[in-house]
Amino acid sequence: MQRRAILFVIVLVAITYSILYSLQSCKQKQADTESSSDTAAMLSGDFVGDIKCGSCHEKEYADWKTSDHFHAMMEPNDSTVSGNFNDVSLNANGITSRFFKKDGAYFLNTEGPSGKNEEFEIKYTFGIRPLQQYLVSFPKGKMQCTRQCWDVKNEKWFQQYPNEKLYHRDWLHWTGQAQNWNSMCASCHSTNLRMNYDAVNDSFSTTWTIINVSCEACHGPGKKHVEYVSAKDYDSTKKVLGSYLVFASEQSSKDQLTTCAPCHSRRMTVDESPFKSLQLLDHYIPETPHTPMYHADGQFNDEVYEYGSFTQSRMYMHDVKCSNCHNPHSGKLVTTGNALCLQCHERKLDSPEHFFHPVNSEGAQCVNCHMPTKLYMVTDLRRDHSFRVPRPDQSVKYGTPNACNNCHSDKSAKWAADLIVKWFGPDRRYHFSDDLIPGALGNADAAMHLQKLCAPDTNVPVIAHATALHYMGFTYDEGNIAAIVQGMKHDDAQVRYEALRAARFYPADQWMASAEPLLQDPVKAVRIAAADLLLEYQDSVGNNLLGAFNASKNELTSFLLLQAPFPTGRMMMGDVQSRLKNYTEAEHDYLKAIEMDSLLIPARVNLSTMYDIIGQKEKALNQLLAAQKIEPDNEQVMYYLALVYVEMNEMNKAADAFAKASTVSRNPRVFYNYGLLLEQLKRDAEAEKVYKKGLSINPESRDLNYVMAIFYYKRNRSAEAVPYAMKLLQQSPQDPNYRQLYDALKPN
Numbered sequence: 001m002q003r004r005a006i007l008f009v010i011v012l013v014a015i016t017y018s019i020l021y022s023l024q025s026c027k028q029k030q031a032d033t034e035s036s037s038d039t040a041a042m043l044s045g046d047f048v049g050d051i052k053c054g055s056c057h058e059k060e061y062a063d064w065k066t067s068d069h070f071h072a073m074m075e076p077n078d079s080t081v082s083g084n085f086n087d088v089s090l091n092a093n094g095i096t097s098r099f100f101k102k103d104g105a106y107f108l109n110t111e112g113p114s115g116k117n118e119e120f121e122i123k124y125t126f127g128i129r130p131l132q133q134y135l136v137s138f139p140k141g142k143m144q145c146t147r148q149c150w151d152v153k154n155e156k157w158f159q160q161y162p163n164e165k166l167y168h169r170d171w172l173h174w175t176g177q178a179q180n181w182n183s184m185c186a187s188c189h190s191t192n193l194r195m196n197y198d199a200v201n202d203s204f205s206t207t208w209t210i211i212n213v214s215c216e217a218c219h220g221p222g223k224k225h226v227e228y229v230s231a232k233d234y235d236s237t238k239k240v241l242g243s244y245l246v247f248a249s250e251q252s253s254k255d256q257l258t259t260c261a262p263c264h265s266r267r268m269t270v271d272e273s274p275f276k277s278l279q280l281l282d283h284y285i286p287e288t289p290h291t292p293m294y295h296a297d298g299q300f301n302d303e304v305y306e307y308g309s310f311t312q313s314r315m316y317m318h319d320v321k322c323s324n325c326h327n328p329h330s331g332k333l334v335t336t337g338n339a340l341c342l343q344c345h346e347r348k349l350d351s352p353e354h355f356f357h358p359v360n361s362e363g364a365q366c367v368n369c370h371m372p373t374k375l376y377m378v379t380d381l382r383r384d385h386s387f388r389v390p391r392p393d394q395s396v397k398y399g400t401p402n403a404c405n406n407c408h409s410d411k412s413a414k415w416a417a418d419l420i421v422k423w424f425g426p427d428r429r430y431h432f433s434d435d436l437i438p439g440a441l442g443n444a445d446a447a448m449h450l451q452k453l454c455a456p457d458t459n460v461p462v463i464a465h466a467t468a469l470h471y472m473g474f475t476y477d478e479g480n481i482a483a484i485v486q487g488m489k490h491d492d493a494q495v496r497y498e499a500l501r502a503a504r505f506y507p508a509d510q511w512m513a514s515a516e517p518l519l520q521d522p523v524k525a526v527r528i529a530a531a532d533l534l535l536e537y538q539d540s541v542g543n544n545l546l547g548a549f550n551a552s553k554n555e556l557t558s559f560l561l562l563q564a565p566f567p568t569g570r571m572m573m574g575d576v577q578s579r580l581k582n583y584t585e586a587e588h589d590y591l592k593a594i595e596m597d598s599l600l601i602p603a604r605v606n607l608s609t610m611y612d613i614i615g616q617k618e619k620a621l622n623q624l625l626a627a628q629k630i631e632p633d634n635e636q637v638m639y640y641l642a643l644v645y646v647e648m649n650e651m652n653k654a655a656d657a658f659a660k661a662s663t664v665s666r667n668p669r670v671f672y673n674y675g676l677l678l679e680q681l682k683r684d685a686e687a688e689k690v691y692k693k694g695l696s697i698n699p700e701s702r703d704l705n706y707v708m709a710i711f712y713y714k715r716n717r718s719a720e721a722v723p724y725a726m727k728l729l730q731q732s733p734q735d736p737n738y739r740q741l742y743d744a745l746k747p748n
Contacts, residue, residue: 045209046221046274047192053215053222056229061215063329069213071128072189073135076106080125082132083150083157090148092159093166097148099157108134108146113175115168120146124211126181126189128152130379135181140203143181147174151379158378171567171597178597182206183565187272188263191217194272199564218259218328220246221274246275253319257307260322261286265307266293269562270525281493281525288467288498289386296440297391297400297433298464300384303376309385311463312432320344341366356423363407372403392416393428398437432460439471442666444699447477454483465490466498473502477700478732481510488514493523500529508537516541519548527552528559536579567597571606578610586610601627605640612644620644635665643673651681668694668701675707687711702728709741718745 054061064070074080085107087100096117097110105121112118123143124135132150135143147160166173178184182204187193192209209216216222224244228234242248247259258280261267267284275283286307287293293302298312310316324343327334334340338350348354349366357363369390371383390403395413404416420428435449443449453460453468469487472480484506487499496518503511518530519541531552534541541549560576563569574589590607593600604627611620624641631637638661645654658674665671671694678687691711694704705724712721722745728738 046223047209047216048222048226049210049216050214052226053219057215060329063327064215067329067331068128069217069331072126072213073211074125075211076122076125076134081106081122082125082128082152083134084155085122088157090157090159092162093164095159097157097159099148106134108136108148110146110148110174111168113138113168113173122146126185130381131158131377138175140201141182141205142203143186143206144175145179145181145185147179149378153379160378162378171599177565177567180565187269189213192221192274195562195565197561197565199561204565213263218247246278251278251321253316253321256321256323257310257316261307264305266302266304267307268559270528270559272562279493279523281497281523283524285497285525286494288463288470288494290467290470291440295400296398296437297394298386298436298467299372299388299401300374300382300386306385308463310387312461313385313387315387317461338364338366356419368407369403372401372406388431388433389429390416390420391428391431391433392420394433394437398441400433400437432464436464436467439468439475442475444697446471446475447479447700450475451479451483454487456486462492462495466492466494469495469498469502473505476505478702481506485511485514488518493521493526496521496523496526497529500526500533504533508540512537512540516545519545519552524555528556531556532576535576567593567600567603569593570596571600571603574603574610575606578606578613583610583614599630601631601634601637605636608640608644612647617644617648621648633660633664635661635667635670639665639667639670639673642677646673646677651677655681662690662693666697668698668704670694671697672701672703672707675711679711684715700731702731705731706738706741709745713741713745721745 050061050064071080083099085099085101087098089099090097095111097108100107100109108120108122109117110120112120120136122134123137126133126135126145129152131152134146134148136146137143147166148157149160150156151158161172168175170176172178182195183197186195186206186208190208190211191214194207196205196207197203198205219225222245228240228244247255251259255278258275258278261280262284265284265286267286269284270281271283273283280286287304289298289300289304289308289312291301293300293304294308295301298309300309310322313320322328325333325340335343342350345366352359352364355364355366355369362368367383370387371385373381373383375381391400392402392404392413394400395402395405396417402413402416404419405411405413408416432453435452439446439450439453450468450471452458453464458465465487469484472484480502484499484502487495488503488511490496490499500515500518503515515530515533518526519534521527521530527548531549534549535553538549556576560569560573563572570589570593574586574593577583577586577589587607587610590603590610593603594607597603604623608620608623608627611617611623621641621644624637624644627634627637628641638657642654642657642661645651645657655674655677658670658677661670662674671690675687675690675694678684678690688711691704691708695701695708698704705727709721709724709728712718712724722742725738725742725745728735729742732738
């Protein structure tokens with residue numbers, strides 16, 4: 001029995017507010033020799049530094065100096081350190097931490113990597129509001145973010161992961177990889193950062209050009225721009241579009257959002273070099289709004305930032321820009337209260353006839369209904385930027401959250417849904433989440449809903465289309481292949497990328513001809529996905545595309561090396577090596593991923609799969625048993641454990657594992673394989689119940705309909721078999737096997 005490795009990628013970014021800008025034409029006003037004392041030594045190449053920019057853009061520069069971006073990272077001193085280091089202590093989760101100064105430097109005494117308290121010097125401040133963290137240097141070029149944070153509003157120390165005692169070797173411990181500045185945070189707190197990770201020695205030589213989020217972090221390198229506006233023949237009435245900056249003024253919503261997305265999205269890094277064009281997926285691969293990082297309807301759940309939410313919104317589809325609401329340089333809102341929304345929306349919406357709450361109350365604020373909040377990092381309250389209409393009716397049906405109960409937590413979702421009907425009538429305007437939710441939940445009709453989101457004439461956000469393709473990789477249906485192949489031809493790069501990712505779960509002969517040309521796609525992330533998809537079929541790649549395949553495979557290798565500092569990145573490397581049958585290298589990468597994060601279940605499952613493939617059954621079993629101890633109710637672990645037990649001829653143990661998996665699973669293969677095993681054990685009545693349970697969840701499953709028909713046929717219960725055979729024939733009228741089965745069963 002074959003098993004598929006499932007890839008989970010977790011990439012964190014750490015910055016809080018939107019980055020936008022409007023660039024004015026400028027003429028160099030001050031000598032080029034003027035530079036910032038903090039950055040002059042670091043400036044090189046095409047970067048000129050914030051002082052140079054400010055010499056012309058005085059208002060923008062002044063605004064920026066007040067922003068969170070300016071304070072993103074600083075050297076510690078009395079003006080940059082917010083926390084109280086006057087010999088004070090914090091007792092939390094069994095750990096006493098002390099904050100003090102010594103010889104003009106700032107220190108923290110807390111639990112270190114050995115499990116004992118040690119003294120650590122603070123090297124940098126990190127962030128400014130609503131909390132401030134601190135960075136400590138460690139061997140091998142690593143810097144770690146302290147678990148102890150300063151609450152700026154309430155002026156007190158607190159500890160992240162409250163009420164949780166973390167083992168000092170835990171991935172989440174502040175000295176562990178989850179709090180590593182180099183790989184998890186740095187790129188969004190400094191300008192032109194290079195991680196420079198050495199996978200062999202597990203060390204970093206991280207560099208930056210400017211310590212904080214400076215002008216050129218958003219606008220791109222400024223050298224050509226300064227040379228252009230400083231030239232003797234410069235004519236401000238005949239400007240070159242963009243004035244030789246990649247991110248300039250007068251942008252579309254999509255282009256402007258590309259400026260912000262590198263830090264305001266959950267994403268993987270493809271290329272650390274400065275942008276040369278406004279193509280996000282040449283540098284980053286944003287996550288689509290899928291579970292578990294988002295709720296099934298696309299509302300934010302985990303720490304995902306704004307990009308994946310805003311691109312779902314009708315505002316984005318109508319070219320509303322981040323800068324319509326946020327001052328791009330200070331980060332502050334351009335106005336306050338409902339006036340912000342009334343810049344575009346009709347004034348009649350700012351009335352009790354629309355919001356049904358007292359005027360000037362919290363319930364009368366547009367954002368509280370259309371931008372619900374969630375608390376992150378203990379003190380950081382963030383708003384969902386998908387700007388959706390509250391749908392408590394979906395909460396009743398599916399359990400998704402809604403803004404009404406976000407405030408009225410003492411009331412039920414049914415109460416809220418009834419009020420919406422009372423106020424606005426029984427009919428709800430269609431929203432793509434009406435199809436995304438059942439697709440995300442893997443309901444019996446999931447494929448139908450996902451296919452609807454991918455239909456060419458469906459007016460849904462592109463990000464919803466891409467998300468539907470993502471789910472198609474986990475919701476097998478023959479009808480999906482048309483949407484996947486069509487997705488490979490889509491104008492949007494993320495749709496093409498997700499189509500390639502989903503295709504691996506479908507027969508290669510159905511997508512090969514459409515996937516091969518994407519080895520030459522103009523967008524780097526798409527080429528990488530094409531190379532990854534075709535690795536196992538490289539002998540079938542056309543001779544005319546071999547050069548493109550090799551080039552894209554090199555890009556894939558570079559991409560994987562950028563992921564190497566992450567446990568999931570090492571797992572990805574192991575997946576690729578396993579598919580290439582380089583099993584020794586794959587084992588090394590999987591074990592490294594587990595060493596970095598012992599709780600990473602997918603790495604153990606994928607390593608177990610590899611051991612199974614090469615016949616090392618005991619090792620395969622041990623990895624699954626270790627995973628079972630971590631998550632006893634993990635469906636995937638139970639299912640794979642059952643399959644290994646079958647291969648080891650431990651049938652009763654296999655049946656027990658299948659039974660546990662079937663209590664939580666919606667996967668038709670669980671019920672199919674469980675039923676077959678029960679038949680083999682002569683437990684026919686139980687097998688029949690298992691098949692029927694699987695069909696109640698997945699009535700369209702060809703495997704389950706076929707096995708049910710055969711089950712009854714072998715027991716001379718042809719009349720009971722006919723409906724299942726008929727179902728198969730209706731699904732695939734041209735399939736000779738289904739026709740033969742139906743003809744054998746139908747009454748004479």
